[in-house]
Amino acid sequence: MVSRKKVLLVAPDGKTTFKWRNTMIKWDVPVINSPVINSLAIALSTILLAYLVRFIMDQLLKRIAKKIKVHLYDHLLEVVRRPIFATILLYGLYLSCYPLHISSDPLTIVQKVINTLIIAFWVFAGMEFGTFFVDWAYERKGQTLIQLRTKPLFIMILKIVVFVVGSYLALLTWGKNATALLTSASVVGLVLGFAAKDSLANLFSGVSIMADAPYKIGDYIVLGSGERGHVTNIGLRSTRIMTRDDVEIIIPNSVIGNEKIINQSGGPSEMYRIRVSTSVAYGSNAEQVREVLLKVGLDEELALNDPKPEVFLVSLGDSGLIFDLCCWVKHPAQKNRLEDRLNTEMYNRLNEAGIEIPYPKRDVYLYKQN
Template sequence: MPLAEKWEILSLRCIRTIGVLIWMVFFIRLATLLLKRIAGLSNKYSFIQHRTVTLFDNLAKVIIFGAATYAVFVIWDINMTAWLASAGVAGIAIGFAAKDTLSNLFAGVFILADAPYKVGDYIVLDKGDRGKVTNIGLRSTRILTRDDVEITVPNSIIGNTTITNQSGGPHEKLRVRLKVGVAYGSDIDKVRTILMQIADKDRQVCKFPPPRVRFRLFGTSSLDFELLFWVNHPEERGRVLDALNTKVYQKFTEESIEIPYSKQDIYIKGLPEALSKINTR
């Protein structure tokens, strides 16, 4: 059936709009598949890795959606000048109203791109909070502490503070310092030998790098030593320290090596006059 010119134009525009939507869905899915494939070849394409796939995927979706929107406007012969002007004014207003949210958003993008840490790493914040990264979002980062308490930190705060990544570096191992003091007059060679034997026999202590003992300081009332050793994962630090502290104390007690503690001696030069009279009676 022949259609009127108005309905013919309307039908063609609807068909073209549907075609644009189909191609938009196709390109979005294609971009996701290509990014995942490229991330699997991270040895060749280092700029796209598994941790940054989400970032590039969202960016590709925004670009494709914007191109599809522009095509739909062209199909329906809509003047975009007024829309762009309105969008510019709205963007400025939204930017002022949601500056904290946008700050977190941009910080999250830089964190995903720069990757100072990843999910599963143990990090320490400036305030001393320490835990395992469970999620890195565009707005915030979630950390699970050793007390099984989840901390949500805005990305803008993380982006402006110093982060210690205990899982970073050439390997995930963490060096632990066990400090112990012995009394003056102790056999320091014997102390070194005992500390090394305890570290070498413990299965939780890494054999490489090897443990070592350092004589650090002539303290006020003790000779201060440090046993330096490595553990395989940062979360093992507390458990291994507990085991080694127990063994050091037991061994020092067995070998009659004194661990000094703070003492205060009180000297009485004289008694008050009233007490002196009582004592003389």
């Protein structure tokens, strides 16, 4: 602060004069030099900063997420809000220890403990977000990788990955040699892999089947060995199908993953085409036979009219003309029933029309030798 005051000046000859002079007024302000108070001030400032960042994330970032209109981003902000708040708060508490002039060894331990707690906060946040991400990906349309039965598997894999990364960082924080532990874990994993190679083969085949989705629960499939039925369960170790005889067949995934599978429910719909063959004698009217067989397909209730039944003369056999009647059914499980009804009706209609159904004949000639 500047003040003006009048000063008396005396010259060498004894004359006196007055002059105004500007002077500065100094204020003696006491300076607080208490370590405890300084530490509390740093801690309080850190707490205020943490709440300020939390308020900014709650207000600003949520508005941005609402504009994007993606629920995944909202949950991401909700998950990272807690570890960010904890990171700022814990580091502030660590910085508040410096004014207290703590020795280096205890301060180092405090730093490692705080770093470990921060890593734990982020690990739990990563696990929570990984679980939500799998649920979000499962609900997306068009994806076939994540199914209802594979959700726990993907969640478990993500949690294991996050936990392993967090544990590795925690070991580095405490100055431990993580390489030796990873080597030991690799050896143990190798031993367990050889001991359970069949189970692991089924496990990986099950994951591959679920990811590739060659069939799904409810599909009607035919195995390479000839068994056919609908899929009742796709597990991590085996696949189960139920035959028309109500017999459940359990096939290890490592076996079913390496053989040919016919999915009769595949394609744009579950409709299945059935081909029934019959033979008529040579000399029969081919157009008359075609009309009789086509009438059989059109009159059958189980056969669909769209697509319509069709009749084809497929070959000239050894004993007669070979015709195929092709009809469609709603589901492959109706195959045997429709074949039985078509064969029965074809036999009756051909007999009524006077069309001969040939059968193999052999002429035996006996020669008398002298």
